[in-house]
Amino acid sequence: MKPPAPYLPPVSPALSDADQDALTDLYVRGTPANTLRAYERDLLYITAWKSARFGTPLDWPESEATALAFLLDHARDLSDASDTDVAREAAEALIAQGLRKSLTCPAPSTLDRRVASWLAFHRMKNLTGPFGAPQVKQARAKARRAAARPPAPKSAHPITRDILEQLLATCRGSRRDCRDRALLMLGWASGGRRRSELTGLMREDVSLKEFKEKGLAWLMLLETKTTAKGETPRLVLKGRAAQALVHWIEVGQIKDGALFRPVSKSDRVLKRRLSPDAIYQIVKHRLKLAGLPEDFASPHGLRSGFLTQAALDGAPIQAAMRLSLHRSVAQAQKYYDDVEITENPATDLLG
CATH class of the missing domain: 1.10.443.10 (Intergrase catalytic core)
Structure with missing residues (x-):
């Protein structure tokens, strides 16, 4: 599966081709390289998740129902779910594609990063994302608290x-x-x-x-x-x-x-x-x-x-x-x- 093209600012009829190219270049130059790579990985994951979960491509702007489903699917341990659970089936499809490691609940920081990337894609397209809706916002906060765990050290031991x-x-x-x-x-x-x-x-x-x-x-x-x-x-x-x-x-x-x-x-x-x-x-x-x-x-x-x-x-x-x-x-x-x-x-x- 090839990574989808980055969702950079959409073509605006108010801009000339040169100005549009300059705006796209500004986004690329103004974003750290590591962040751009994270955006690409997250976009690939989110696109594949929606395709596996609903059989449809991403919408711009995305619906609140889809955003809520994304949070719910990533706020529980799917290894305990039944084989016919739609969230589990989607997760298994992502594992088969090498985009997800296991059925266990991902770390809150991983979920937060993917949501932040999804919001960034909306801002790039001058759209309002669905994660500011009261119900979605509250579900995100509850998911973060429910999955809270001590942060794993980036290195098993310090090199003193x-x-x-x-x-x-x-x-x-x-x-x-x-x-x-x-x-x-x-x-x-x-x-x-x-x-x-x-x-x-x-x-x-x-x-x-x-x-x-x-x-x-x-x-x-x-x-x-x-x-x-x-x-x-x-x-x-x-x-x-x-x-x-x-x-x-x-x-x-x-x-x-x-x-x-x-x-x-x-x-x-x-x-x-x-x-x-x-x-x-x-x-x-x-x-x-x-x-x-x-x-x-x-x-x-x-x-x-x-x-x-x-x-x-x-x-x-x-x-x-x-x-x-x-x-x-x-x-x-x-x-x-x-x-x-x-x-x-x-x-x-x-x-």
């Missing part, structure tokens, strides 16, 4: 400093080792970078003007999840992390273009950039070499590990956030709370 040292010890002398050492150290020491931020770095985003004199390397992140274009944060690397980055740039002969690149089996540095999935494979590979389970941590463990280590070392949360670029103090505080509660004197009252 001791774990990071074990991973770095597996990086020896090949170009691939040099790249992985630099990637892991930059990803951790610069505040816990996301995969998209690591793969998006260009050689032009790295300044080494102060490296020889002060041992500093400066990074510019052109766009992150919590900052927009024009708000380019500058982050600093020092010590071993800066040295590892400079060594990789020299060994990989990175003069321009992508900073982190694939390395062939013959240890030749390629020109294209690493994919976000490659970061996952690198972490998985280094965990295995270090004698740890491959699922011990994910790339997000670099981010959670940085904040956890900052809390363990007593670094002020504001200082850690200046590097992690967390927008919410409450979000960053979770890592500090997990550490601080073990040091709370009240936990020793029984002796």
Whole structure:
């Protein structure tokens, strides 16, 4: 099944062809790449769900009855439903297409994201979505509460400093080792970078003007999840992390273009950039070499590990956030709370 074309702004008779093209281009340029990919996946899922559930394509605007059915179908565990249940039959069709993993109730965050995408498609077409209707709105709130569950960590364990040292010890002398050492150290020491931020770095985003004199390397992140274009944060690397980055740039002969690149089996540095999935494979590979389970941590463990280590070392949360670029103090505080509660004197009252 081919992904449907993105539902961008509809053709308006008031606009010329050039203006219509400019409006479509504005939507694409003004939306982060990860969000566009999420929109495409959600649109594919929603389209397939309605086709399986009602045998019809999406309507614009969509009816309140369809929106309510979507919420009800995704607010219960369908593995307990009868084989003739229409919601279960639709779910099984989605599983057969590889669009759904199981009959169990999806996470509230997944449902919220799909609803948000559906609303975004309506706004793109200058239409009002059905999810603002009182009954639909109330059902959505009840579905969220009924399916509430503790959020699963993005990484099974944080990659704290001791774990990071074990991973770095597996990086020896090949170009691939040099790249992985630099990637892991930059990803951790610069505040816990996301995969998209690591793969998006260009050689032009790295300044080494102060490296020889002060041992500093400066990074510019052109766009992150919590900052927009024009708000380019500058982050600093020092010590071993800066040295590892400079060594990789020299060994990989990175003069321009992508900073982190694939390395062939013959240890030749390629020109294209690493994919976000490659970061996952690198972490998985280094965990295995270090004698740890491959699922011990994910790339997000670099981010959670940085904040956890900052809390363990007593670094002020504001200082850690200046590097992690967390927008919410409450979000960053979770890592500090997990550490601080073990040091709370009240936990020793029984002796």
